[in-house]
Amino acid sequence: EHGTDEQRKQLLPEMLSGDQLGAYCLSEPQAGSDISAMTTRAARDGDDYQLSGTKAWISHGGEADFYLVFARTSDDRTKGVSAFHVPAGADGMEFGAPEQKMGMTASTTTQVLFDRCRIPADNLVGEEGQGMRIALGALDSGRLGIAACATGLGQAALDVASTYAVGREQFGRPITDFQGVQFLLADMAAAVEQSRATYLHAARLRDAGRPYSRQASIAKLTATDGAMRVTTDAVQVLGGYGYTKDFPVERYMREAKVTQIFEGTNQVQRMVIGRDVVRGAGDRGTSS
Known part of the structure; x- marks a missing residue:
């Protein structure tokens, strides 16, 4: 709905066939129910964005082929959040140890950590500020x-x-x-x-x-x-x-x-x- 034609062409066929698995990176250690409190940031740097921050409770962390990551592009609480497609293996992206859960053990849950993770500006999903x-x-x-x-x-x-x-x-x-x-x-x-x-x-x-x-x-x-x-x-x-x-x-x-x-x-x-x-x-x- 929000992605570009190129993003749809790249991701949807593989997802629908089951050949690729995605992960949704919204929650953070201190931003669960209040997602407007997120602190992960995406700073524009020429033709790229640099992501820094920590996401928590991410299903398929370390196993997914790509990650839909929500990060701040400005300080506005509601209009300052944007969404990004981050491929697995991106430089500057790491994963925490799997959480030891009482249930849902068939799905791995981890933190996802970004340290100046650089992605192309074309990986922005929708427009800046549409993330919320x-x-x-x-x-x-x-x-x-x-x-x-x-x-x-x-x-x-x-x-x-x-x-x-x-x-x-x-x-x-x-x-x-x-x-x-x-x-x-x-x-x-x-x-x-x-x-x-x-x-x-x-x-x-x-x-x-x-x-x-x-x-x-x-x-x-x-x-x-x-x-x-x-x-x-x-x-x-x-x-x-x-x-x-x-x-x-x-x-x-x-x-x-x-x-x-x-x-x-x-x-x-x-x-x-x-x-x-x-x-x-x-x-x-x-x-x-």
């Missing part, structure tokens, strides 16, 4: 993806828990005969369907070209909080077995936790939703 708009637009889309992933985690946990419960007997009968277990499974099923409905609604708005930022935040909040509850309850249904690696629900629970954190914490989602609700109420009050 590019980043926020990508976050809206990303939140839909996270909501879909969280819904899948919840569905998988429900499937394992319900199958186990049907075959598990205690006191001479299947535990599904007990209302307490039935209610637990019912709440899990309701949460999964609620998650699926909210993210599909937001996705339809996006596909129709309509505003969907608020709905994306609602979908992310609903689905990820739901996934955390459903996966935790799945472990409970399986009891001691749920706490072991003999069944996948312990992994689902660990994976679900990070969905409440990345692409904007769920506290940030509540801020986004709340501000939009207040703004809408104010507009109605003014018009009346």
